[in-house]
Amino acid sequence: QQPVQSPQAVILREGEDAVINCSSSKALYSVHWYRQKHGEAPVFLMILLKGGEQKGHEKISASFNEKKQQSSLYLTASQLSYSGTYFCGTERKETSGSRLTFGEGTQLTVNP
Amino acid sequence: EPEVTQTPSHQVTQMGQEVILRCVPISNHLYFYWYRQILGQKVEFLVSFYNNEISEKSEIFDDQFSVERPDGSNFTLKIRSTKLEDSAMYFCASSVDRGSRYEQYFGPGTRLTVT
Numbered sequence: 599q600q601p602v603q604s605p606q607a608v609i610l611r612e613g614e615d616a617v618i619n620c621s622s623s624k625a626l627y628s629v630h631w632y633r634q635k636h637g638e639a640p641v642f643l644m645i646l647l648k649g650g651e652q653k654g655h656e657k658i659s660a661s662f663n664e665k666k667q668q669s670s671l672y673l674t675a676s677q678l679s680y681s682g683t684y685f686c687g688t689e690r691k692e693t694s695g696s697r698l699t700f701g702e703g704t705q706l707t708v709n710p
Numbered sequence: 711e712p713e714v715t716q717t718p719s720h721q722v723t724q725m726g727q728e729v730i731l732r733c734v735p736i737s738n739h740l741y742f743y744w745y746r747q748i749l750g751q752k753v754e755f756l757v758s759f760y761n762n763e764i765s766e767k768s769e770i771f772d773d774q775f776s777v778e779r780p781d782g783s784n785f786t787l788k789i790r791s792t793k794l795e796d797s798a799m800y801f802c803a804s805s806v807d808r809g810s811r812y813e814q815y816f817g818p819g820t821r822l823t824v825t
Binding site for chain 2: 642
């Protein structure tokens, strides 16, 4: 069952912040975040594991609330290079084929 | 920095033909995957491969699909008799091991066009 991402699209001006949400109706073990630019491969951003952890990566950070079965990606002081489609990939089992089920994506556009 | 490579970058084939998509995972990685992405849609899992056998496969991965690791470096996806709906970008990915804590690195993809 695929996770649900919101919003579907967001347009920002450079320097503005954004939050992208990813939620599941089933219990999750991990959430993986990727960014994909048009015509390119998804690029790994970060993994969040069960346990309510938060992670940071420059001005991009994320949280994982296992009780609510959701994760949020925070982009602060956005840069033009942040433009792209953000996907969350979720995994429900701790040991498995590491199959990631991706959401539909959130298209982020950062304008000057 | 090590990366996953894929060949060809673009493959055009006629319906009913067999295609083989090739991938070279990152050298010390043990776990391999194929995903596909139909234009404008989300990335979909096809299959994972570990220790020379399929670890998990999706509903999409039917009898027309097969994977192989013919030697120590290549990982291939074969589609026996292509259909129009197989047109998509196919991504190979690899991770150092299995388990949720290991990130999956994606290759640049092969765009498959079935006419």
